[in-house]
Each structure stands twice: as structure tokens, then as C-alpha cells.
Amino acid sequence: MKKNSKSNLSRRKLMKSIAAVGSISAMPGFVNYSQASSSAPIRIGFQVHRTGIGAAYGRWYDRTTQAAVKIINDSGGINGRPLEIISEDDGTDPKRGAEALEKFANQHNCDVAFGTLFSHVVIGSAPRAGELKLPYFVVSEGHHVASGMLNRYTLQPGITDVKSQVQAMAPFVKDNLGKKVTMVYPDFAFGHDHRDYFSAAFESQGGEIIAKVPIPPTESSFSKYFPKIPRDTEVLYHVMVGPAVLTFVKELGEFYGSKGPKLFGFIDSVEAVDLNTPGLEFLDGSYFWEGNPRYAQDNQTVHDQFYRTAVGVDKNGASVSDPKDVSTYAHMFGCWETLHIIKKGMEVSGYSDVKDRSKLIEAVESMNNMPLSQAHPQGAKIFNGKTHQTFGHQYITKMTNGKLVLAHTTSIEDTFYPDEVDYTKQSF
Amino acid sequence: MRKDIILHLSALLFLFLLEILGIFSEYHQGNFARILVLAAYGVGYNILFGYTGLLSLGHALFFSAGLYASGLSIYHLDYNIEQSLFLAICISALISLIIGFLALRTIGVSFMIVTLMFSQIAYLSILYFGSITRGDEGFVIQQSSRVFLSMDLSNPKIRYYSALLIFSLCMLINLWIAKSPFGRVLVAIRENSDRALMLGYNVKLYKLFSIIISGTISGLAGACYGILFGYVGASFAAVSYSIFPLLWVLIGGAGTVLGPLIGAIFMFYLIDYASDITDAYMIIVGVALLFVTLFARRGIIGELRFRYYKWIS
Amino acid sequence: MELGPYLLFASLEGLVHAAVLSLIALGLSLVFGVMRIVNVAHGEFFMLGAIITWWVSSFVSGNPAIGFLLALLVVPIIVGMTAVLSDWLILRHLKYDPEATIIATIGILYIIQQFALMTFGPDAKPVEQPFNIRLDLYWFGFSAYKFFVIFSAIILLLAIWLVMSKTKFGLILRATQLDSETAQAFGIPISRVYNIVFGLGAAIAAVGAVLIVPIQQAHYLMGGEPLLLAFIVVIIGGLGSLKGTVAAAILIGMSDGIISVFFSPNIAKILATLLVVVVLIIKPNGLFGTTKT
Missing domain, CATH: 3.40.50.2300 (Response regulator)
Structure with a gap:
């Protein structure tokens, strides 16, 4: 380094x-x-x-x-x-x-x-x-x-911030995936932001959160939490962080195979993870929030092209010098x-x-x-x-043939919420 | 006797002069404020380990008991500094009493493991009650709450003096114990607890007192750390915060009054320096632990006392 | 999920957990029992096993099973040698004084962990499963490899039991464990035995690591949790008892799976830890019976 x-x-x-x-x-x-x-x-x-x-x-x-x-x-x-x-x-x-x-x-x-x-x-x-x-x-x-x-x-x-991101996701999840959602998230501040703000936004859209499954951020095996996900879940909303994320998605695939609920994940669950790792095939067809699409899209802007080249990332979101070294492109x-x-x-x-x-x-x-x-x-x-x-803007991509393809882009207004503080009133 | 007291008072005077003469850069001033509070924690640890000969692997429990008692009472109950410190002292004394009562039913290796397990329970509980403690992420004690007798404790100068005051207090208690008949009984227990028992001392009771004093000083240090630096988090309850005071005491010299301070200064700057060279700076901690166990069992002050100055406490 | 399938799932998961845990705990218990020292660095030998497995498997191209088998052969030897070396360089000189040994093994813990950080790096790295088969058990899927882990652990435990009870080497170990001074008087080279036992304990943990890495990834911080769990298992299972260790590992492995789901994973750990405290306090003479501390 x-x-x-x-x-x-x-x-x-x-x-x-x-x-x-x-x-x-x-x-x-x-x-x-x-x-x-x-x-x-x-x-x-x-x-x-x-x-x-x-x-x-x-x-x-x-x-x-x-x-x-x-x-x-x-x-x-x-x-x-x-x-x-x-x-x-x-x-x-x-x-x-x-x-x-x-x-x-x-x-x-x-x-x-x-x-x-x-x-x-x-x-x-x-x-x-x-x-x-x-x-x-x-x-x-x-x-x-x-x-x-x-x-x-x-x-x-x-x-x-997470609050604006999840709020913008809620309508898409309800309109395209399903109304009964189970959330799996890391049990600390970041995950709690997801839990609190997504469920509020989703319920105000008329959807229902049927179960919430918090997982400690230091956990290294996840299978034991999956039975907590109710059978009638239509959409599994997952977000995970930390060094064990690959284990998390692999075990998810092992547990459900192709029979599980529809998946909507925050890319954090697979950030820096090669999506072509054996065992992740089940993710095909699932949707992800991405802060910035990892794969260069068809409508890639010249600015993304410039930025991607400057940082040394290829069109699949990995390092140009090592295709196994996947970037944290969304963040x-x-x-x-x-x-x-x-x-x-x-x-x-x-x-x-x-x-x-x-x-x-x-x-x-x-x-x-x-x-x-x-x-x-x-x-x-x-x-x-x-x-x-x-x-x-927030991006929703769909896993298609091993690549994340842009499915929806939210407007900036979708992410607004009322101010909770005015820092400019604080003195220096 | 007099030489000894003069030595320790002049050490404190030296720390005072460093600040008042403006010798510190801001950076080292901040570091020393931290080191002094941590050294106070080391003093607490030393009373149990260095004087009484009981090796605890769970002192982070006492440190975090004080830290969370004061921090949570300020954060949730709007206590002021005086009240929160008082509460922290009471809580850490009470917890030391309970833990001491239970853990002293074991000896030797079992004592080390029981203390380790108790501290692990505390750590997990902090995570479990995350809705109150805010778990891993911890919480901030706002600057506006950190005012004592209308002094802003986040001001670097005031913070340094406060840290020095806390350390001086703990060090003088330690010095007093070392000179007192009570302290001599503790040392007798360390050297040979069977003989102390035969001489008619209630060894268990002495050990219990030692844990209470040690735990309370550690808790006080924890409370002050939170108040002076404004952050309370679960990483202070993790195993490494039980290892650090052991290391400071071993390096400075177990059973010496100035040992924890010397050890804390030495390790703080060694780690600071190492972290500029490598990401794996904690390797220094491992090397230091091996070095003291293999080659320098007495520590720095202990070696000085053994070789030259027999009068040092 | 319905209760029946759920219990089946939790038991399977618990068995995988227990299989690996019993190997780690057995290594700790061996060192604990024969040498009467607490090896705090035990978890780091486990971690070392995991990262060396990653190296071996990334070195071998082609079918992942080849790399895995090679790792199963090579990794315990390398880790065992490392432990032998650290005993020979360090612990031997401390005369196995309980206090000094604990401090020294804490030192070894940091050195191994940070060495791993320097060489292996801070990321978690996956090792491909030697065979990638998903068994569909109607209510849920389960990896065939996990069954293999349970199976291998049982074979290994049986082998260890055979060695301990039927061979001369096992007899020497048991004699040393019972009374090292008398054993020495009968001509058993105690310091050599200690050296070998320390290496063997680490090697057994390393086998556990080779088995678990294809499921859990290798990471330089992965040694802490198994160490605490192994402590818990060894203390609850009773020192130096192979059967007790395995029974306790199954208890802890299963209850972790079940309590975690019904309540919270932290509660499972808090309860297990409390149980240890209770066991130790009820046996106030300490782990080593009445002989010495």
C-alpha cells in the first residue's frame, strides 16, 4: 500500500x-x-x-x-x-x-x-x-x-446517507418485488439506520415488514440466522458488512438455492466480492442498491470513464492489475x-x-x-x-448473466427528507 | 523513607513543570493527558498484581464499569461531572466487591480465567444492551456536559491538569498503601500466602480489599477517561484493555509505585512510533511481553530498585 | 420455519460447529492437561492454519480438491513446527511457570496475529470448497462439504483416541499428565514430551482450520473467538478428558445454534461464559485438582 x-x-x-x-x-x-x-x-x-x-x-x-x-x-x-x-x-x-x-x-x-x-x-x-x-x-x-x-x-x-438511500428504494421494492419484506442487517448503527428508515418508508408505502433479523457485525457464520426468516417472505432485504460478507451470501445461497424469496440487497453485502465466485450463481436475477454501478453501463458517462481509468478500475469494477481484486465501487x-x-x-x-x-x-x-x-x-x-x-441519485441494478445491469435510477428528490438539524446555527 | 517520598513528589512536580513551562507541543500534551489517565489505571492494576500477586486478565471490566457508569449517567440522566464520578466510584467498588467475592474462591490459573470470563461477560453485555449502551459504536459525551466547576474539561490545558490530578491522587494512595502495614501484609501474601495465613492474617479478606481498591481505582480511571476525552465505547471493554495494564506494570516494574507510569509512557510512544513504520504495530506488544518475561522480570523500576536504590517504593 | 425442520437444521449446523470446535478444544486440552499451562496463543495457531491453507490452495491450480488434500497434509506440520519452535525458544526457558507462561503466550498471540497481518494482509480470503455440492433437503439446502467436515472430525477424534489409549506414545502422555515427576523418574524425557505435545496441540487445531476455511474464509483476526470457545469447552468438559471435551463441544456447538436463533447470539455466549465461571467457582481448588496451581 x-x-x-x-x-x-x-x-x-x-x-x-x-x-x-x-x-x-x-x-x-x-x-x-x-x-x-x-x-x-x-x-x-x-x-x-x-x-x-x-x-x-x-x-x-x-x-x-x-x-x-x-x-x-x-x-x-x-x-x-x-x-x-x-x-x-x-x-x-x-x-x-x-x-x-x-x-x-x-x-x-x-x-x-x-x-x-x-x-x-x-x-x-x-x-x-x-x-x-x-x-x-x-x-x-x-x-x-x-x-x-x-x-x-x-x-x-x-x-x-442511508436514510435517503433506503427511502428512495422503498417504492421500487414495493412496486417490483413484493409487499412482505424480511430484513437482515448488521446489528449496529449502520444496520439500525436501515432497519428504522427502510421500515418507516416501506410501511408508509403500504408494504409490511414481517420480520427483522439483526446479525452481530463480528459474526463469521450466518446459516443459523436464516431459519428466522418467515416462510411467507416475498422479498428478503439484506445488507451486511465486514470481512465475512462473502460467507454470508454463500450461505444464503446454500440455504435457499433457487427456491427462496426474491432478493433485494445493498451492494455492501457483496462489496469487494467477485460475483463470479462459485456458489453465488443464485444471485442471478436479484436486485441491488448501488451508490455507483460497479460494472460500466451502456450509458456510461465520460466522467465515469475518466474516473474509472484514473483510479485503475476495469469495466467489471476490479483492479486493472488484478481482476480478482474487486473494488468498493459503490462507495x-x-x-x-x-x-x-x-x-x-x-x-x-x-x-x-x-x-x-x-x-x-x-x-x-x-x-x-x-x-x-x-x-x-x-x-x-x-x-x-x-x-x-x-x-x-441512487442506482438499482439487476444481476444479469454475472453482471450488474442498471434497472432503475432514482431522482434526487426521491431521497429528500425534512431537516433534523441546522448546524449553521452552531458557533465555531 | 524521606528520599523515597521526595522522589515521588518530584516526579509529580516534573510532570507539572512540563506543562506550566510550556515544554509540550500540543500533540505531546494530548498524549501525556491520555497516558496519565491510563497510568492511573495501571496503578489500580498494580495494587492487585504487583503487590498482592494476583494476576487478573479481566481488569477491562473495572475500567469499563467506571467508564460506562459515568458516561451513561451523563448521557441518559443528565448527571453533572461530580455526580457521575461519585456514581462511577460507587459502582466500580460494588462490582469489585462482587467479582472479588466470587473470583477469590479460585486460585492460580483458575483465577486468571475466571477474571477473563467475567470481563468477557461484561463486554458481551455491553453489546447485548445496545439500545442503552449503543453497543460497538459507542456514544459521545458532548463538550457542553464536560464542565467541572465551570472549567471546560475539553480545553487541552485543563485536561492535562485534570489528568495529572487524577494520576497524582491514585499514585499517592498507592504510595501510602506501600508504606502502610496493610500494604506490607499484601506483599507478605504475594510472597507466601500460606505463611501469611499461619501468621494469623485473614488472607482472603486482605485479597478482597486489594481487589476492591484495585477495581475502584481502575473504575475511576475509566470514568475520567470518558469524561476527559468525550467518548465511551465497547472497545474499552475488550480483552486488549485487560492486557495493556498488565504490560505497563510488567515493563515499569510490578510492585513499584512509578512502574505503571513509566510502563505506560514507554509503551504509548513505542506503539506510536511503530505505527508509523508498519500497519502491524501491535507486534510491538507481543515482543515487549516476551522480552519482559524472558529477560527482564523485574521491569525498569524494579531493576533499578534491585540493583541500586533499595529504598524506592 | 416449522419446528421440526428447524431443529434438524440447527442440529446439522450445530454439529459442524461442534466438530471443528472439538478439534480446537482437544488441542488446547492436551497442552492444558499434559503441560499444565494455559496456551493463550492457541487460537492464533488455528488462524495460522487457516491462512496457510489459503496459501497452499492458491499455489495449487486445477481441481480445488488437490489443494485441499495437500493443505490437510502440509498445514498441520507447518503449524506444529511453529509451535514446537516457540516452545523451544520461549516457554522452555520459563520453566512452564503458570504466570510467566500465560504472559508469554499472550505475547506469542500478538506476534503471530500481527505477522499474519503483515504477510497475509487485512482482508478475509476465501478458499474454494474441494467439492461444491448443494443437497436439497426440501425445507432448506445444506452443503455436502459440511457433512464431510463432520465425518472427518469424527475420524480424527477416533484416531486421536486410539493413539492416546492404545499406543506407547499415548501411555507416555498419560503418565506425564498424571504425575510428571514420577514419569521423569521412570526415564521419560519430560522436556521432549512437552515440546512434542505443544506442537501436537497446535497441529490438531490447524486440522480444524483446514476443514473450516472452505466454509468461513481465512482472516487474521479469526483466532480470538475459537480461543474463548475452546476455553469454555475445555473447562466444562473437564481437563484432559477426551470424551468430556467432545461432549462439551457438542453442547456448546448445539446450544449456540439454537439459543442464537431463539434469543440472541450474545445471550448464547454470555450463558456459556457464565457456565464456565460457575464450574470454576464450584471447583475452587482450580483446574488441576489438588496437586498444584
Whole structure:
């Protein structure tokens, strides 16, 4: 995972230069050097799941981030200054996540922090971001940002949240698949968002949730939960995360074969999993939510083409260097888009150093329409500055002959819900 | 005797001067605040392991008891800091009493496994009662709740002083125990519990007191960790948080007052440094554990005491 | 699902779970019984077995059954040798002092786990099943390979029982377990026996790993849970008792399946853990009877 692009000053090198400056007592003088010159790089602290249960996401978040940084730097950087990524492993652990933010703010003197997917890491880290007054751009999908649980320094402009995603799925599931749904989901915040918001949206459509089956996120075998799924289930709604997702779908196939209920899954259940793995044939004909379609579609935009090539993903959503190394395509675009939003925010606010952090946040808060473009290859978005949450199109694909083919695209309006918080009223 | 007290007080003074003279960079100031609270946890662990000779593999239970008692009471019941700390101390004392009463029916390896299992039960219960504890993801203690005597505990300076205060308190209790007849009985039990029994000491009762003191200090440290750093989560109840204090105490020196602090500083920075070199930084913990068991059974302070300064407590 | 088929399903799943668990627990129990030490790194030897299986099977192309059979042969040897080495380098020097050994094996746990992270990486990686047949049992489907796992475990357990009760090697082990000092007086090379037993315990766990990987994937963090379960099984089943271990493994494996479905998986684990605490507290002299702690 070591990158050699010149934009990426490795942490080790940085550590060496700190070591060269010397002992603890010599450090206060060192802290401000990056502000000394206006051509000094803009430093972005990248909190990444390198180890722990989120590692597959971490690896692809990292690749996407490096690709975006290269594109931004090749086209002149931000206000003429290059971007520099300082990455730090959070171990997919909330406590280490918070410590990583401290390192960014106080040791590496980063301008902003960004990254990370798992909701518990975001929830554990966000209060530190608020205290450190460090803008913290998350790419996590959780509803925790828009729910008002976090603070003014935490924003999610590059990826939509679960509440808006599931709400947009509900009509499609009811109209095309069935009215009696059983939900299988991981038993923590992310899964609870699915449970609460999908069932609310689905019931308001006149559908019925007949059973809810939570599964602990650390579980490694799943068969024992499947008998809990009632016989009269018409649609099985599944969403799973963690290193064992492949086991989950395999066992699902083993249990039902071709006789089971219709399947509607969030791609998370098979994210980073090769869909042509033996045992997954039963998924053919089932539907998936995708944040961004893994397989290049017939109507692929030039922007998706550009983004796909830049990150090094082939038309099947796997790494160009290893077709077995499947990307987390439905989520990782969020890193690309978030970095472009940081760039734009910094340019609009005339960001020069850490004292402009609040200006940067205000600039992002005042963004609204983000049209489909190279900066937003997943599609157009509407950002809500009050709730710090972005809204966008959702994609439903159908597994057809081993490929996921686009079946439906929701409008952005389908994903709207009333504001639950106004962060702009909080002081900096 | 006097040299000893002067040494420990000057260690505290040194930690105070580091801050007041502004020697810390912000980063190290934050690290040291964490280390001091964790070292207080180590002090609690040391009373049971270092002085009484009982190896617990489940102290994360006590740490998280304090953490969750204070955290949940602030989060759900709007307790203020004083009330939540008081509650945390009571709860961790009570839990130590119960666990001590049950676990002390076993000895040796069984004691280690029973403590490990109790702490596992606590960890699983935190996950099971997720609707109250918010399970894996944990919860945030908002900055606005973290105010003590109108001081903002999230302010780095105040946080450092608070951490130092907690550590000093725990360390001085430890020093006092080490010097007291009570502490000498504990050491006698560690060295030879049969002989202590024959001398007429109620060994079980002493061990029980030791667990209560140890568990309560660990719980206090846990409560302070949550209050000072604003996050309460299940990872603090996991097995690794039972291993860490054992490691700090072993490295610094079991049965020494300053050992847990030295061990915590050493390990914190070793892990911090290793994590810049490799993703597999926890390998350092494994290597350190092997090193102390194979080559340095007395730990740093213990070795100093053995070789040069017999008067160190 | 109706109660009848459901119980059938839960029993089958429980048996698969119990089969692998009894192998892991047996390895732990052997070391526990003969050497009187607690090997906290046992779960990591299991994990090591799983990731080496992945390596072996990705090294061999063609029919997945070939890679699997090769793994079944090679993996226990490699894992066993690793354990022998760590005993020879570390535990031997601690004179098997219970406290120092526990601390040292915690150290070994972290070293193996992090070594796996460095070399194998942080992702879970699947190993293809040696044969991919789904049996349709009307109410639900079940993988034929899972039956094979149950069957292999039974064969292995029988083999181990035969070795322990009918061979000279088994006699030496039992003698050492009963009273190591007397055994030594009769000329049994205790330190060699310890060395071999430590390796054997890890190798048995590794066989369990080879069997389970085609169902569950290899991951560097997979050693923690089986370790705790194996502890539970060994303590409930009674130390050094092969039959007790297998019986406890079936009890824990089955109840995990059944309680998890009716209540919650965490409740199943909490109950099993509580049971251990109760067993240990009722036997206050400790696991090793009255001899020593």
C-alpha cells in the first residue's frame, strides 16, 4: 500500500524530519513551518481503515484518494498549492480514530481531515474534530451527520446517507418485488439506520415488514440466522458488512438455492466480492442498491470513464492489475468527490492557513448544486448546508448473466427528507 | 523513607513543570493527558498484581464499569461531572466487591480465567444492551456536559491538569498503601500466602480489599477517561484493555509505585512510533511481553530498585 | 420455519460447529492437561492454519480438491513446527511457570496475529470448497462439504483416541499428565514430551482450520473467538478428558445454534461464559485438582 507519487509525502519521511528537529522540547518552534510559505502544500489528514474489519474499504478509499490527489495536483493544485495526503490507520476502531485526528491537528498540522467509512469510527472521532476545530469531511453513508448528533466541524458532502438511500428504494421494492419484506442487517448503527428508515418508508408505502433479523457485525457464520426468516417472505432485504460478507451470501445461497424469496440487497453485502465466485450463481436475477454501478453501463458517462481509468478500475469494477481484486465501487467515489469539494471550498473561501478553517466550512455550507462533472462522476448532487449532508441519485441494478445491469435510477428528490438539524446555527 | 517520598513528589512536580513551562507541543500534551489517565489505571492494576500477586486478565471490566457508569449517567440522566464520578466510584467498588467475592474462591490459573470470563461477560453485555449502551459504536459525551466547576474539561490545558490530578491522587494512595502495614501484609501474601495465613492474617479478606481498591481505582480511571476525552465505547471493554495494564506494570516494574507510569509512557510512544513504520504495530506488544518475561522480570523500576536504590517504593 | 425442520437444521449446523470446535478444544486440552499451562496463543495457531491453507490452495491450480488434500497434509506440520519452535525458544526457558507462561503466550498471540497481518494482509480470503455440492433437503439446502467436515472430525477424534489409549506414545502422555515427576523418574524425557505435545496441540487445531476455511474464509483476526470457545469447552468438559471435551463441544456447538436463533447470539455466549465461571467457582481448588496451581 506504499505509494510513491510525489504528492504523497510518506508519514515515515515526515516522522524522520520531526525526529531530525529533535526532542519534545524542540518541537514548538517546528509546528508552524507549513504556513511559512504560500506555496507550501495543503495537508489533508486521511483517516483510513488499513486494518481491522474495514480493511477492504480502506484499501480502495486509499487508491481513490491517491488518484484524486494526482488529478488535482496535475491541474495546478488548490490555489496553486499542491495537496499532500498524510494517512493514518484508524484500525476500524473509534478510539484510534480519535487519536488519528489528534495527530493530524497537532502533530502533522493538517489543514483538514477526511476519510473513513465505518459509522462507529466517525461517531468516536467527530467530537475530537469539534474540539480540535479541525474540519472533518467524512465518507461514511451513516445518517449520524444529518441526524444532528455530531457538530459543525463534521460534514458529509461527497456521499449520500442511508436514510435517503433506503427511502428512495422503498417504492421500487414495493412496486417490483413484493409487499412482505424480511430484513437482515448488521446489528449496529449502520444496520439500525436501515432497519428504522427502510421500515418507516416501506410501511408508509403500504408494504409490511414481517420480520427483522439483526446479525452481530463480528459474526463469521450466518446459516443459523436464516431459519428466522418467515416462510411467507416475498422479498428478503439484506445488507451486511465486514470481512465475512462473502460467507454470508454463500450461505444464503446454500440455504435457499433457487427456491427462496426474491432478493433485494445493498451492494455492501457483496462489496469487494467477485460475483463470479462459485456458489453465488443464485444471485442471478436479484436486485441491488448501488451508490455507483460497479460494472460500466451502456450509458456510461465520460466522467465515469475518466474516473474509472484514473483510479485503475476495469469495466467489471476490479483492479486493472488484478481482476480478482474487486473494488468498493459503490462507495469509494465519495473520496474523489469530497476532495474536489474541499478544493472548491478552499478556492471559494480563499483559504490560506488553519485560521481560515471556519471560512472553509462556511464556503462548503453555502454550496448547493453540484452538477454531474469530472468532480462528481457518480452524478449530480444537492448539498444541504444546514444538515451538512449531500443528496443524490441512487442506482438499482439487476444481476444479469454475472453482471450488474442498471434497472432503475432514482431522482434526487426521491431521497429528500425534512431537516433534523441546522448546524449553521452552531458557533465555531 | 524521606528520599523515597521526595522522589515521588518530584516526579509529580516534573510532570507539572512540563506543562506550566510550556515544554509540550500540543500533540505531546494530548498524549501525556491520555497516558496519565491510563497510568492511573495501571496503578489500580498494580495494587492487585504487583503487590498482592494476583494476576487478573479481566481488569477491562473495572475500567469499563467506571467508564460506562459515568458516561451513561451523563448521557441518559443528565448527571453533572461530580455526580457521575461519585456514581462511577460507587459502582466500580460494588462490582469489585462482587467479582472479588466470587473470583477469590479460585486460585492460580483458575483465577486468571475466571477474571477473563467475567470481563468477557461484561463486554458481551455491553453489546447485548445496545439500545442503552449503543453497543460497538459507542456514544459521545458532548463538550457542553464536560464542565467541572465551570472549567471546560475539553480545553487541552485543563485536561492535562485534570489528568495529572487524577494520576497524582491514585499514585499517592498507592504510595501510602506501600508504606502502610496493610500494604506490607499484601506483599507478605504475594510472597507466601500460606505463611501469611499461619501468621494469623485473614488472607482472603486482605485479597478482597486489594481487589476492591484495585477495581475502584481502575473504575475511576475509566470514568475520567470518558469524561476527559468525550467518548465511551465497547472497545474499552475488550480483552486488549485487560492486557495493556498488565504490560505497563510488567515493563515499569510490578510492585513499584512509578512502574505503571513509566510502563505506560514507554509503551504509548513505542506503539506510536511503530505505527508509523508498519500497519502491524501491535507486534510491538507481543515482543515487549516476551522480552519482559524472558529477560527482564523485574521491569525498569524494579531493576533499578534491585540493583541500586533499595529504598524506592 | 416449522419446528421440526428447524431443529434438524440447527442440529446439522450445530454439529459442524461442534466438530471443528472439538478439534480446537482437544488441542488446547492436551497442552492444558499434559503441560499444565494455559496456551493463550492457541487460537492464533488455528488462524495460522487457516491462512496457510489459503496459501497452499492458491499455489495449487486445477481441481480445488488437490489443494485441499495437500493443505490437510502440509498445514498441520507447518503449524506444529511453529509451535514446537516457540516452545523451544520461549516457554522452555520459563520453566512452564503458570504466570510467566500465560504472559508469554499472550505475547506469542500478538506476534503471530500481527505477522499474519503483515504477510497475509487485512482482508478475509476465501478458499474454494474441494467439492461444491448443494443437497436439497426440501425445507432448506445444506452443503455436502459440511457433512464431510463432520465425518472427518469424527475420524480424527477416533484416531486421536486410539493413539492416546492404545499406543506407547499415548501411555507416555498419560503418565506425564498424571504425575510428571514420577514419569521423569521412570526415564521419560519430560522436556521432549512437552515440546512434542505443544506442537501436537497446535497441529490438531490447524486440522480444524483446514476443514473450516472452505466454509468461513481465512482472516487474521479469526483466532480470538475459537480461543474463548475452546476455553469454555475445555473447562466444562473437564481437563484432559477426551470424551468430556467432545461432549462439551457438542453442547456448546448445539446450544449456540439454537439459543442464537431463539434469543440472541450474545445471550448464547454470555450463558456459556457464565457456565464456565460457575464450574470454576464450584471447583475452587482450580483446574488441576489438588496437586498444584
